[in-house]
Amino acid sequence: MPNVLSSRLTAEVRHGGTRRVQEYARGVAAARPVATGPTTGSGTVIAFWPDAELFETTRCSFAVLAERFRQVSFLNRGLGISLTDERPAGGARAVSFRFPDGVRDFVAALHAETGTFLPPDVIGFEHEDPRMAGTMEVALLWSGSHPERVRGFTNSRATRQGGTHVDGFRDGVAAAVTAYARERGLPAGDDAPRAARIGDGLTAVVSVKLDHPEYLGATRELLGNTEVRGCVGEAVREHLGRWFEEQPQRAAQIVDRILRTDHRD
Template structure:
């Protein structure tokens, strides 16, 4: 069909830029205008707060870094952190673009990146999108003893930034009200947000994230998450939820490897199940389809078990057991943080960095092999359980 037939030509092309483009096609930026998109809007703001804390060093596991999220009674969301704060208007630089630029432009300059950056949401659309899709947003920065506030309405500045008094400490507070003209619902799910924040806290050892809900008529409800043992706590919690709390044999380690330009944190537990339950994460993003970090983990476990069993004459003659059978009764979390993660597929649920597989496999084989040597009785029990399970197939 020709342009003449349809009456369509270049003059009919509508070019939208900036906030108009975001408000015209919100699903492109947050996934949907339903509850899922609403939660993504919250994750955009919380993600920025988490990264301010992590990059500033507060959430490194040694400090008391926090992000406090409040669902206010008037339908708003308030996100406060004790990150570095920084000037509201600045030239950006090593710390990334200033807050005003992030709120008002797609092109604010280079974003923070690397292994220290956590993806709380799926898209990393940024604060500009959150601002454009909120009927109202206020941003407060605490820095160098002062407080500065800026207010917007549907992404448009209401008044210039104003100094509003003194402050102790540093950090940022962003309060926003999702726009009812955009979203089908502006009521966030406490359960959905709490589950994701709990996961982020597991994957960023020492970071504290709290969620407070001021909306219930019966009174405020609140939860707070902080896990000093990181993914070891994650595996223990998953096992407890399965009804086997108190298992003493969660094996865990972390390692930095320059060959993959990143770090890994791994925890595993052999259970009585005959089902493999391995959860992978890259830069705190769930990799539901797996990837090279999960493949490397399986390689390492299989190599450690096979070597241990072979040294002790536990393997019957014939080919080595298949990796999937060795890993069948495992519950594990494999989390990597990379300077340059490469996600494959439309949903970005598959990690593709090729060097990660060998690095993770080698680290798991070495650590698990060492653990077997240091705990011979439990090692013999685990390996025997694995081999008996294989023999029963």
């Protein structure tokens, strides 16, 4: 994508002890790759100049890039990303991101923004399901009484309007809470506790990586793959239900608060 949107782009590839460079002009190769000498290690460096004929401004925002790279690092566990801005007259500024616990770290960071106490138990799991031709990574926690904060992502892109992965997550949480309550004779009622009540104090990240994502609308912010909802819902119910069994004291606190709040309404 940067190649198409750039007035100029250079790609440097280090592999097999050789460094090769190729240049492009507005998406078209200016010449064949050229070997420029020996090198150690391996990797790729892309340098590009945004096309002023396509963009209103070609000045990059350090803050915007830093936030996006931080997000990508959260969504790809263990990935290290560094950003350096050499433009300031007073000297370069740089930031680095790497989160060994992936979306669990993401949930902890989102929760910290609420200013409420962070419990020690961020619930999280990864799961691969061939029925949706992809994987999911989910993390969540309940704490305080702030409004629900659920963030959905597909292939490391934010789906701000949600979609089938987020719907499946909510289905799974409701099913796990209801099953836990009924197994213990708690007043869960005939229907699952309402999503609005389950979401009270809930912070979560639902990230799916799909071979063939399908979106509804031109903005690509609403995931539409129908099979994803059932796959995510089943996995969330299974893993959250297991966590409830392994952490009975915390589970009782969470479910009791949800049911009492729901009953008062």
